[in-house]
Amino acid sequence: MIALYHPGRSLLHRAPALLKLALLAASVTVVALPREPWQLAVAAGITIVLFLVAAVPVRLAARGVAPVLWLLLVAVPLNAWFSGWESAAVMAGRVITAVALAALFTITTTVTAVLGAMTTLLRPFPFIDADRVGLMMALTIRAVPLLAAIVGSVIEARKARGLERSLRAIAVPVIVRSLQTADELGEALIARGVDD
């Protein structure tokens, strides 16, 4: 989600996130229904047209779908073994199309827009602080590169000290620095008036 967003001015980029979320849910449900390969080919064709409308670079589209291919490497042969190759191909087509649609949503929607949509969805529930949940989600997303940077620098330091095999040499500094970072991030949030 952090790295996939691709800025643009297409119809898909400009559409409200809540509408896109609803359409995504509906289209993924529809993609799960076809039993014939030609029906799935139509759904896949529409998905490709949507990628073209959003002017998504091929490399980025491939990055959005790639993670699921590892799963299919195992799932397709298993499905073919039990139900035949045609069924396996339909299953693979369904999964790839659904993941591509989800990736298209991520590629054309900013995190702020997604959080705004989630906040709107949660607002009718008076016992949930929608803004706080939105902020929590933003911080969760933000924590990924922060933690990756901490782990990366700790691994480097561990290597430099010749402690490659020590689990403690990675666990302790990562935990301590993560807590320190969380503390500092909390301070920054207060300074930016988040809790006011």
Next chain:
Amino acid sequence: MPEIRFEAVGHRFGDDRVLSDISLTLTEARVGIVGANGSGKSTLARMINGLVSPTTGRVGVDGLDVKRDGREVRRRVGFVFTNPDNQIVMPTVREDVAFSLRRMRLPSEVAAARVDAALDRFGLTTLADRAAHTLSGGQKQLLSLAAVLVAEPAIVVADEPTTLLDARNARVVGEHLSSLDQQIVVVTHQLDLVEEFDRVIVIDAGRVVADDSAAGALAWYRAALT
């Protein structure tokens, strides 16, 4: 210029006395705070924004009590941290600048115009849609400044804003800080950053040991270091 007032301020962390009996009134446009590591200068700066409350005494900003009127004080005082990574909240540059306007609930077109202006001012327009964590250290610190300035605070407090930067980026950030219309309070070890300031305060072991024009205070500090 706004007025920042410390009245007999003291602070303790457990048994450690960090600040003792500090009384200062800051009305100058450019104020520098220098001192050794652990001298208490960052604690002093953090009090202006209400991040740290004094154990004894009172800190006021334009007549507001920082402890009692924290919300109003934080609207007036922007804070720039040493490590910009810990100040960035949102995934992209534009979103992080816009995040500062969240509490103001501005109409979206007004907020967007202010974000664009802030990005332009700090040369971040071309990076607006980049993932913030992929920026260089200097760019991240400029993003931190943009995120603070977009909220149009009356005072900007910066705690060692150039410590993690190379010489070139430190100069760029320093120039941006010096060009601000706001009252600025900068805590730093890099003495050249505050050489042109109106007033420099030297803190040592939690006490003010020199308080003068930049030339006077820095000459005192340099002599004390040798």
